[in-house]
Amino acid sequence: MRATKVRLLLKYSKCRVESFRRLSDTTQQRFPVNRGDFNRLNDGHRMYFQQLLGNNRILTEEDDLAKYNKDWFGFVKGSSQIVLKPKTTEEVSQILSFCNENRLAICPQGGNTDVVGASVPVFDEIVVSTELMNEIIDLDENSGVIVCQAGCVLENIDKKLEASGFMVPLDLGAKGSCHIGGNVSTNAGGLRLLRYGNLHGNVLGLEVVKANGEIMDCLSTLKKDNTGFHLKHLFIGSEGTLGFITKVSLQCPPRAKSINVAFLGLQNFDKVLKTFRKAKEDLCEILSAFEVMDFSTIEFSKDTLGITSPIGNYPFYLLIETSGSNSEHDADKLNKFLDTVLEKHLALNGTLATEPTKVNVSTNIHRCIQGGIN
Ligand SMILES: Cc1cc2nc3c(=O)[nH]c(=O)nc-3n(C[C@H](O)[C@H](O)[C@H](O)COP(=O)(O)OP(=O)(O)OC[C@H]3O[C@@H](n4cnc5c(N)ncnc54)[C@H](O)[C@@H]3O)c2cc1C
Numbered sequence: 001m002r003a004t005k006v007r008l009l010l011k012y013s014k015c016r017v018e019s020f021r022r023l024s025d026t027t028q029q030r031f032p033v034n035r036g037d038f039n040r041l042n043d044g045h046r047m048y049f050q051q052l053l054g055n056n057r058i059l060t061e062e063d064d065l066a067k068y069n070k071d072w073f074g075f076v077k078g079s080s081q082i083v084l085k086p087k088t089t090e091e092v093s094q095i096l097s098f099c100n101e102n103r104l105a106i107c108p109q110g111g112n113t114d115v116v117g118a119s120v121p122v123f124d125e126i127v128v129s130t131e132l133m134n135e136i137i138d139l140d141e142n143s144g145v146i147v148c149q150a151g152c153v154l155e156n157i158d159k160k161l162e163a164s165g166f167m168v169p170l171d172l173g174a175k176g177s178c179h180i181g182g183n184v185s186t187n188a189g190g191l192r193l194l195r196y197g198n199l200h201g202n203v204l205g206l207e208v209v210k211a212n213g214e215i216m217d218c219l220s221t222l223k224k225d226n227t228g229f230h231l232k233h234l235f236i237g238s239e240g241t242l243g244f245i246t247k248v249s250l251q252c253p254p255r256a257k258s259i260n261v262a263f264l265g266l267q268n269f270d271k272v273l274k275t276f277r278k279a280k281e282d283l284c285e286i287l288s289a290f291e292v293m294d295f296s297t298i299e300f301s302k303d304t305l306g307i308t309s310p311i312g313n314y315p316f317y318l319l320i321e322t323s324g325s326n327s328e329h330d331a332d333k334l335n336k337f338l339d340t341v342l343e344k345h346l347a348l349n350g351t352l353a354t355e356p357t358k359v360n361v362s363t364n365i366h367r368c369i370q371g372g373i374n
Contacts, residue, residue, distance in 0.1 A: 027076045027122050035123045038105040041081050045102060049084055052094055057132065059083040068127045071120045072113050072174075078121030080107065085132045089207060089215055089246040095128055096244060097213025108240035110151065110182025113174035118239050119182070130181050133246065136160050138221075144252040145204060145221045150181025150245045157250075167255040169196035181245040187237030191321070195288040196253060199236050206232040207247035221249045256288070256323030258330045262338055264350040265314030272316050275346045279320055282337045286330050289321035311349045318347075 027033070049058055059065055060082050069078045086092045099106050107125040121127060130151030137147040144166045148157060154175040158168045170183065172190035182188075184206065187199050196202060205220035218232045235243055266272055272292055279287055295315050301307040309317060324330040334352060341347040 025077070026079050027117070027120075028079075030076075033122060036105060037103070038125075039103045040124065041104065041126065045098075045104065046082065048098055049082065049095070052091060053084060053086065057085040057087070059085075065127075068109060068112065068129065069120055071117050072115065076117035076120055076122075078107070079124050080121040080127045081124055083109075083127040083129055085129050087132045089209065092128065092133075092209045092244055092246055093213045093215050095126075095213075096209050096211055099126060100212045108181075108185070108244050110179030110185070111153065111174065111177040113178045114182070114186060118186075128244065130179050133181075134179075137247070139164060139166075140221065143221070143223070144254065145223075145249060146252055147205075147219065147221060147247065147249045148180060149247055150184075151179045154178050154180060154183060161252055162255060165255050166252040169202045169251070169253055170199070180248050180250070184236055184245055184248055185239050191289045191291065194290055195323070200233055202251050203232060203236055203248060204251050205249035206235055206245055208232075208235050208243040208245050210243045215246075216243065219247055219249050223251055254325075257325045258327035259288075259321065259323045260327075260330055260334045261322075261353045262318075262320045262334055262350055263310055263353070264318040264320065264338075264341065264347040265309070265311050266316040266318065266347050268315060271346050272318065275318060275341055278341060278344075278346065279337065282340065283320070283322055283333060286322040286324040286333060287320070288323040289319065291319040293317045293319070311351050314348055 028035070046058075046060070059068070065080060065083060068083045069080055070076070084095055086095060096106070098104075105123070105125040107119070107121045107127050109119050109127050109129045112119045130149070133149040133151035134153070134156070135149045136152060136157065137149065139146045139160065141164045144161075144164075146157060146161060146166075154168060154170070154172075157180060158175070161167055169192060170188060170190040171192050172178070172188055178188070184199055184203055189198060204223060204225070205218050206216075207219045208216045210216060216231065218230075220232075235245055264275070266275065276290055279290055293316070295313065295317075298307075298309050298313075298317060311317075320334075322330050322334050331352075338347075338350050338352060342350060
């Protein structure tokens with residue numbers, strides 16, 4: 001389905017970051033890539049899609065297509081002539097089956113926040129967007145398992161979970177725009193991977209449409225499922241190359257009642273590693289994030305985002321987050337940890353944020369930096 005895209009990604013990895021420029025040229029003008037042997041969209045194809053989805057769920061005007069043809073950072077640009085917005089698995093199945101029979105290439109697209117140009121067409125692939133597949137189907141308040149369509153925005157899932165005392169197990173800078181189907185397709189990690197692991201563990205099941213339109217129902221909601229092969233793993237991180245994810249079943253942890261954040265300045269990377277080991281030993285079950293930034297990262301953020309270090313200049317910085325159920329206990333533990341790393345000269349300076357607003361400011365620094373640097 002997306003062999004061209006895979007080749008382009010390989011090409012990308014060889015590019016130096018400096019060579020990325022915000023150009024008006026399309027990807028095919030900038031890179032020596034060859035279009036596959038696919039048919040071009042014609043009136044007959046357009047008519048089929050109109051009959052299937054109606055006029056309101058098809059975009060063909062250049063202005064409307066622009067945002068689907070360009071990636072988040074404006075580094076790559078495709079020239080798709082049509083965007084399709086199915087609402088149901090059956091519609092996705094019919095689209096893929098038709099495209100397969102008519103040799104039309106497609107590009108699955110979620111929130112289009114991908115940072116390697118994989119979410120936009122390289123040539124004139126048909127964009128199949130999950131924008132309207134945004135229904136939360138079920139939330140089991142005993143197990144914390146949520147089942148939803150692939151186009152649910154990560155932050156909206158989190159808001160839904162909040163009312164029942166749960167949270168999504170992943171948190172990233174793009175959470176207000178990215179879709180859960182896109183997260184699964186990229187095996188997105190994010191800030192809390194250290195605590196909750198990656199999506200191979202948190203995704204309990206998937207519903208997927210294969211390139212020929214066949215619907216695969218692997219939408220298990222059972223955590224301790226030891227039956228047969230777990231085909232879902234093939235689709236986690238496969239970036240739409242093996243199938244189109246339509247539904248996701250996700251195991252969600254209880255929402256933390258207390259979140260604390262420490263921001264530290266360190267002399268060198270060796271001390272970063274030693275502090276990491278110490279954090280795992282001392283903070284143990286409440287450690288939820290451990291993120292490293294170097295001096296250039298913070299300097300760059302100062303210039304581009306107006307974000308400065310709250311503790312002065314150091315070669316390395318750490319953002320350490322704890323989350324638990326007892327604020328007094330957690331703050332006490334983090335305070336003792338901070339005292340120890342300062343006494344042992346692992347860290348040169350540090351500050352704590354225990355009030356929710358300050359915690360948000362600190363973690364937002366990191367989320368903004370992710371976006372700004374990219
Ligand atoms: C500010 C910022 C911070 C980020 N932070 C992180 C981070 O901390 N960790 C991290 O891992 N990533 C991070 N990312 C990148 C991350 O991969 C994406 O944000 C997100 O996971 C992609 O979701 P999306 O819905 O935007 O997918 P898209 O960008 O639309 O698509 C991503 C890929 O998945 C495919 N795809 C999308 N939907 C489907 C589907 N339903 N079925 C099959 N294939 C599909 C697309 O074809 C494409 O190849 C960040 C991005 C930004 C902009």
